[in-house]
Amino acid sequence: MSEEKTPEKELGAVKTTHGGHSHTGSLAISLPEGCKRIVLAGNPNVGKSVFFNYFSGLYVDVSNYPGTTIEISQARYGDDAIVDTPGIYGVSSFNDEEIVARDIILSADMVVNVVDAVHIERDLFLTLQLIDMGLPMVVALNFMDEVEEQDLEIDVDLLSDLLGVPVIPTAAVKKRGLAEVTAALDDAREGNQDPFLHKKLHEMLSRVGSQPEALMVLEGDEHVAARHGIKPGADREVIYVRRRERVNDIVGHVVKEKALVETVRQKMGRLVLNPLTGVPFLALVLYGLYQLVAVFIAQIVVGVTEEALMQGYWEPFIRGIVEPIVSESTPLGEILIGEFGVLTMTATYLLGLLLPLVLGFYLALALMEDSGYLPRLATLVDRALNAIGLNGRAVVPLILGFGCVTMATITTRLLGTEREKTIATAILQWAIPCSAQLGVITVLLAAIGGFYILLYIGIVFLTLAIIGTVLSRVLPGKSAPLLIDLPPLRLPRPDNVARKAVTRTYYFMKEAIPWFAIGALVVSVMKITHALTAWQDAWAPLTTGWLKLPKEASTAFVMGLVRRDFGAAGLFEMNLAPMETLVALVTITLFVPCIASLMILFKERGWKQAIPIWLGSWVLAFGIGGILAQLLL
Amino acid sequence: MCLDQIKTGEEVIIKEIPDSMAKTQFIRFGIGEGSSVICHTKIPFGPVVLRKNRQEIAIGRELAKTITVERSTHVRGKNA
Numbered sequence: 001m002s003e004e005k006t007p008e009k010e011l012g013a014v015k016t017t018h019g020g021h022s023h024t025g026s027l028a029i030s031l032p033e034g035c036k037r038i039v040l041a042g043n044p045n046v047g048k049s050v051f052f053n054y055f056s057g058l059y060v061d062v063s064n065y066p067g068t069t070i071e072i073s074q075a076r077y078g079d080d081a082i083v084d085t086p087g088i089y090g091v092s093s094f095n096d097e098e099i100v101a102r103d104i105i106l107s108a109d110m111v112v113n114v115v116d117a118v119h120i121e122r123d124l125f126l127t128l129q130l131i132d133m134g135l136p137m138v139v140a141l142n143f144m145d146e147v148e149e150q151d152l153e154i155d156v157d158l159l160s161d162l163l164g165v166p167v168i169p170t171a172a173v174k175k176r177g178l179a180e181v182t183a184a185l186d187d188a189r190e191g192n193q194d195p196f197l198h199k200k201l202h203e204m205l206s207r208v209g210s211q212p213e214a215l216m217v218l219e220g221d222e223h224v225a226a227r228h229g230i231k232p233g234a235d236r237e238v239i240y241v242r243r244r245e246r247v248n249d250i251v252g253h254v255v256k257e258k259a260l261v262e263t264v265r266q267k268m269g270r271l272v273l274n275p276l277t278g279v280p281f282l283a284l285v286l287y288g289l290y291q292l293v294a295v296f297i298a299q300i301v302v303g304v305t306e307e308a309l310m311q312g313y314w315e316p317f318i319r320g321i322v323e324p325i326v327s328e329s330t331p332l333g334e335i336l337i338g339e340f341g342v343l344t345m346t347a348t349y350l351l352g353l354l355l356p357l358v359l360g361f362y363l364a365l366a367l368m369e370d371s372g373y374l375p376r377l378a379t380l381v382d383r384a385l386n387a388i389g390l391n392g393r394a395v396v397p398l399i400l401g402f403g404c405v406t407m408a409t410i411t412t413r414l415l416g417t418e419r420e421k422t423i424a425t426a427i428l429q430w431a432i433p434c435s436a437q438l439g440v441i442t443v444l445l446a447a448i449g450g451f452y453i454l455l456y457i458g459i460v461f462l463t464l465a466i467i468g469t470v471l472s473r474v475l476p477g478k479s480a481p482l483l484i485d486l487p488p489l490r491l492p493r494p495d496n497v498a499r500k501a502v503t504r505t506y507y508f509m510k511e512a513i514p515w516f517a518i519g520a521l522v523v524s525v526m527k528i529t530h531a532l533t534a535w536q537d538a539w540a541p542l543t544t545g546w547l548k549l550p551k552e553a554s555t556a557f558v559m560g561l562v563r564r565d566f567g568a569a570g571l572f573e574m575n576l577a578p579m580e581t582l583v584a585l586v587t588i589t590l591f592v593p594c595i596a597s598l599m600i601l602f603k604e605r606g607w608k609q610a611i612p613i614w615l616g617s618w619v620l621a622f623g624i625g626g627i628l629a630q631l632l633l
Numbered sequence: 634m635c636l637d638q639i640k641t642g643e644e645v646i647i648k649e650i651p652d653s654m655a656k657t658q659f660i661r662f663g664i665g666e667g668s669s670v671i672c673h674t675k676i677p678f679g680p681v682v683l684r685k686n687r688q689e690i691a692i693g694r695e696l697a698k699t700i701t702v703e704r705s706t707h708v709r710g711k712n713a
Contacts, residue, residue, distance in 0.1 A: 089661040122663045122688050240660045273674050379691040383679035482680055482693035483658055
């Protein structure tokens, strides 16, 4: 039970401080005069979040950076502010994460650079870049416990001398060295900058007025250069090569390698990567995911939350209150407590069904992220994704799509080329059911049994593969190749996993609730005005003739226009035969995305791509659904 | 010889990375032209995974085909 407490507390903290600050970006906390912005920076997977949590205490402001899905956490630290940044390998603007991190770093008064001591050779590149920016900083040399375990030796004092900034050895997860880092903030100072850069930096400094920005311009950052109306420098490669040489020189002096023995975790990392062992492992992961989401949550947990709690207690309770005032047979009663009532069906569906499923999904996703499995999965499936014109990195938006297609569509930005973004977006909008829809689908499929589950997966997967292959052939250009770092496998920390899952679920629900309520309202109004029957009759040739479903199934399509899952939910009460359920589910899966997702589709891809994608999903859904019906029913 | 032709466990020196973006990213990860790396894993028809000390990097097959490497002349202990 004690684990249950943390997410609630975190959620409370997010709620209380979030109001009014959302989407105001990195400057959400108003800073009094003389207050400093302390920025946490480091490579991905170096344990930055543990530092942030130590610094921030309870009141954390989590907001999406404007125009991105990247979450920025910030908090008060005494009289100052502490801001977290996305993990990056260097400061520049190659992708969204880097742009966000760069802008926060450019606004920093002081930097705490968290360095993975085991991968010091990689991490010091960012450290030296931050030093060349002339920012006062402290280095937290993390994972020192692992350094000892792996028979490495690092001369921390010498490292500090060579860098010219305080270096504090830490083992953040074990709470070692955290207090020392906060104490060292007073000693934060500018490090030893590259003498080779000195003259050029000074010239540029006189033009742009700040050393961090001057360095960015010299390194060819187009965004920063454009802000000052000057041409970006052409020396990035020279500066990078020199910086790499300086890093290697420093590492050569401070690191003593006793023996490079493969640890158990490295062996594990190798095993999940090698197809012979990696593919069975992936099957095991998917099976575990299925057991967690489709069996444990969709059946056992939802059985309690939806049936026992919401339908057993909440609905009779709220009906008992509303009924004496507004009868269910009046229009208002229909809207409030009728078949699609805002207080009955909507509440039951959102809290009893959707909430546990979405939370379960995000827990699974956070586990995969925090364990370091995701990049290995990307490597393993790279070849398969090449066939549909994507590279391994696309597993991230594709998997996220199973959480929320809207969110995943925004994440397609991390893909290298326009071509890949188009392919991934089309696949997401057409063939990937989001967690909400997946939840309802899972419940419906679980009721009709294993064979139909496999059939459903097979059909949707085949459709996805065909779409991807065709698009990849038709669209001009070439996709970017895979080039990623594989972090070591780590046991995920329960508190981090819980925090991530709860935060994401919170945002998802916040976004879902109004749309869902609108959808329920529309259907209720249509029912009162008898428009629902008219709609059903209008669609009858298609639903009964072509899809061979009862005409009430078309209600699912009107609801599906608003929210995908809502469409599937419409099938719940209909007592369809197993094959009919299959046809209905395939159709509703391939059917148009929800309104929120449609808006993002237009925003991200422009109307020239968005309209064909949207219309295409009508053709695809009724085309494939119909063919299935003709074959199977 | 190109990077896609090396075998698992083999040690090579990176000679040339023609693509500028890829080169930049390699440098950040700790591998430049002239670096000595070991082939950690090769996914059949898929990416080549390189290792340098404790750093592991996955490189798509098409990119690997463009990178020139040379077999290491000195032979190290075979603990890869």
